[in-house]
Amino acid sequence: MPQPLATRAPAKINLxxxxxxxxxxxxxxxxxxxxxxxxxxxxxxxPGSDLALxxxxxxxxxxxxxxxxxxxxxxxxxxERVEGLKVGTFxxxxxxxxxxxxxxxxxxxxxxxxLLARLNGLPLSHAGMREAARLTGADxxxxxxxxxxMMRGVGEAVGPALDLPRLFAVLVNPHVPVETxxxxxxxxxxxxxxxxxxxxxxxxxxxxxQLLAALKAARNDLEPPALTLLPxxxxxxxxxxxxxxxxxxxxxGSGATVFGLYDxxxxxxxxxxxxxxxxxxxxxxxxxLR
Numbered sequence: 179m180p181q182p183l184a185t186r187a188p189a190k191i192n193l194x195x196x197x198x199x200x201x202x203x204x205x206x207x208x209x210x211x212x213x214x215x216x217x218x219x220x221x222x223x224x225p226g227s228d229l230a231l232x233x234x235x236x237x238x239x240x241x242x243x244x245x246x247x248x249x250x251x252x253x254x255x256x257x258e259r260v261e262g263l264k265v266g267t268f269x270x271x272x273x274x275x276x277x278x279x280x281x282x283x284x285x286x287x288x289x290x291x292x293l294l295a296r297l298n299g300l301p302l303s304h305a306g307m308r309e310a311a312r313l314t315g316a317d318x319x320x321x322x323x324x325x326x327x328m329m330r331g332v333g334e335a336v337g338p339a340l341d342l343p344r345l346f347a348v349l350v351n352p353h354v355p356v357e358t359x360x361x362x363x364x365x366x367x368x369x370x371x372x373x374x375x376x377x378x379x380x381x382x383x384x385x386x387x388q389l390l391a392a393l394k395a396a397r398n399d400l401e402p403p404a405l406t407l408l409p410x411x412x413x414x415x416x417x418x419x420x421x422x423x424x425x426x427x428x429x430x431g432s433g434a435t436v437f438g439l440y441d442x443x444x445x446x447x448x449x450x451x452x453x454x455x456x457x458x459x460x461x462x463x464x465x466x467l468r
Contacts, residue, residue: 180225183296187289188218188324189274189349190281190317191467192431194396197365199372205332206362209378211396213342213467214324215349219274219286221249223293225266229253235272240355241283248287252314256294259306264297275461277355279431281317288321317431326468328381343386345467346446350418350453351435352410352460358432364403390425390439397428404433411436417456421449437467 191213198207219235231250233241241247249268257263268290274282291311295302302308302322311318316333328337367373379392405412411434418427418438423445427438440446443466450464 180297182222182224183293184220184222185289185292186218187221187282187285187321189215189465190285190321190324190431191215191347191349191437192279192398193345193393193428193467194378195398195400195431196375196378196396197367197373197399200365200367200369202370204369206365206367207331208333209328209330211326211340211378211381211393212320212329213326213345214321215280215347215463215467216465217273217349217463219282219289220271221286221289221293222269223266223290223297224269225264225297227265228267229257229265230267231270232267233270233272235270237274237276237282238270238272240276241270241272248283248314248318249290252287252290252310252318253294255310255313256291256306259310260298260300260304263294265294266297268293275351275353275435277357278351278435279356279429279433280349280351280435281321281431284315284317285321285324287311287314287318288324291318291322328378340381341383342381342468343384343389345386345389346440346443347465347467348418348421348438348440348446348450348453349430349435349463349465350414350437350457350460352414352457354408354410354434356404356408356433360407361400361404361432364406365399393426393428393439398430400432401429404429408434410434414460417453418449421452424449
């Protein structure tokens with residue numbers, strides 16, 4: 179009997195997120211620098227004859243039913259594209275907040291595809307694998323190989339891995355879910371409308387100082403509309419900006435998770451403790467991003 183396989187499903191952090199316009203089909207065109215955190219969910223696959231899923235962990239009650247969980251959706255899409263695909267029971271330990279702008283469900287789905295690839299001897303570049311990732315959700319392709327890279331379009335265009343210096347961060351979520359469509363609606367862009375603004379900074383192999391300068395020159399265009407919908411995001415940003423050594427504070431994705439960047443892990447850890455003292459009811463995690 180094959181042994182169980184396991185992997186981490188790390189939090190996806192949008193260090194930048196530029197909205198370039200709205201396509202004729204109604205989808206918004208994006209350009210985003212994505213990095214992945216040292217914290218996340220855990221996924222294990224126990225090979226077997228039937229596809230199944232169990233969920234446990236602190237945020238398991240919010241992870242959705244079997245019918246709409248992205249782990250099973252990704253697996254079923256891959257089964258449709260790879261004849262005789264070996265499957266089994268997935269065991270998901272859910273720690274990340276849900277509907278939080280850090281791609282928790284998407285990262286879980288990508289982790290499921292990675293485990294199925296290992297079980298079946300498939301490369302991640304397999305056409306069926308890439309197609310299943312794209313059809314599962316907009317953020318799944320970039321999560322398939324979780325390392326820093328640019329993503330464009332509606333998430334389907336994923337750039338090569340970037341050799342970025344490690345970033346030390348504190349992630350904060352005020353435990354308020356965000357409806358991504360509502361945030362995009364607040365932009366009030368019409369189909370076919372293009373935006374012309376400052377180009378995204380070019381990133382190749384920057385130093386830590388150059389990376390921070392590039393991030394400061396960029397932005398998250400979804401942050402202002404999200405703030406109008408959920409003032410708690412502004413409260414979280416203000417708390418991070420008030421911590422000692424915070425070099426940049428910004429919202430990730432469509433929110434409500436925000437991140438602060440610091441020079442080293444010690445300063446980040448102390449900042450995390452400060453935020454926890456002030457808001458013990460919030461999800462706060464000191465981590466690193468790559």
